[in-house]
Amino acid sequence: MSITAAMVKELRDASGAGMMDAKKALTENEGNMEAAIDWLRTKGLAKAAKKSGRTAAEGLVGVAVEGGVGVAVEVNSETDFVARNAEFQGMVTDITKAAAAVSDIEALKAADLGGKSVETVLTDKIATIGENMTLRRMAKVEGESVASYVHNGVADGLGKIGVLVALKGVDNGIGKQIAMHVAATNPASLSEADLDPALVAREKSVLTEQARESGKPEQVIEKMIVGRMNKFFEEVTLLKQKFVIDPDTTVGKAAAAAGVEVLGFVRLEVGEGIEKEEEDFAAEVAKTAGR
Structure with a gap:
């Protein structure tokens, strides 16, 4: 008989077996679902189903x-x-x-x-x-x-x-140094332009409320927010972060000095x-x- 995609999916859901193993089991057993499950069990391929609910972290x-x-x-x-x-x-x-x-x-x-x-x-x-x-x-x-x-x-x-x-x-060796920096700091993005707009909006909202708590005039608050957002970008974007290998420069400037662009x-x-x-x-x- 013809083995359909729906039959393969049903067997995979029931057994936890891979797609090709499920298809082969159905083919070997002429589409009989129970016999196919037993076939997978005898091959040790259905054991995975019992494990699939456990957290793999x-x-x-x-x-x-x-x-x-x-x-x-x-x-x-x-x-x-x-x-x-x-x-x-x-x-x-x-x-x-x-x-x-x-x-x-x-x-x-x-x-x-x-x-x-x-x-x-x-x-x-x-x-x-x-x-x-x-x-x-x-x-x-x-x-x-x-x-x-x-x-x-x-x-x-x-x-x-x-x-x-x-x-x-x-790359003259700067690449691995930057990779080590990324491992240590886990930047959110390469540059400000690559940041998730939702993340930027949320940060700006929080900083705005914090600034307003100071009671300063709106025009002063606007300047405060600009400065604080620039500080935020320096902390979370790779190119503006202080380079862990040389904190006196940024990653972007260190790359440029080495003749490369990230x-x-x-x-x-x-x-x-x-x-x-x-x-x-x-x-x-x-x-x-x-x-």
Whole structure:
């Protein structure tokens, strides 16, 4: 019988298996849903469904640079134990390399990795390692040169924070220094023009109310707000931040002095923005040992 996309989706929802595995299970069992689920279970591919509800806020960021293109990928696991596992690290490295050839996270999930899709490889690892894992996000930058930096590295190109900096011009070492700066300061944007307008409006509103509390005349308040907003831009935009390597200058001026222009940057930190359930260390060890 013909295997439809709806049937594949239904089986994926029921089993947690990857798209290609679900399609194969249905094909092997002539579209019988229950038999397909049993087939996946015998192959160890349905175990992932039991793990999929658990929070995966640990893991690694992988970075790779080839020519003028840099890519960063975040793959999450439930515990740091798995992030230190050589098998998991190898998978993240392979996924990061595959990301260089695609444009977004959905294309990466479907990308080929040793004859299987990245999504299927991840599902297989969930079944064998025994933790929920997620391919959370990826980002790319392009320039005449790209510098990378990994903080809290566990292996080449793998760590808890991954940074890429795209430059116009020949990098003489300033690129990595700027990448280290980005890792430390986590700027909101490259420049004032790139800032989220909502963030700027919110900050201006707060500063306006604070200034009005002073009781000064409106024309004085307007000047106060201009000065305070400039201070805000200096704190949150990369090019205007004081350079951590040399606080007497800004990142933008340091780059110009080195003969390059910063075109863009990426900073991914493991678990950023994920609400993680608090669990004491002993419970984490016991949970891991019990799998």
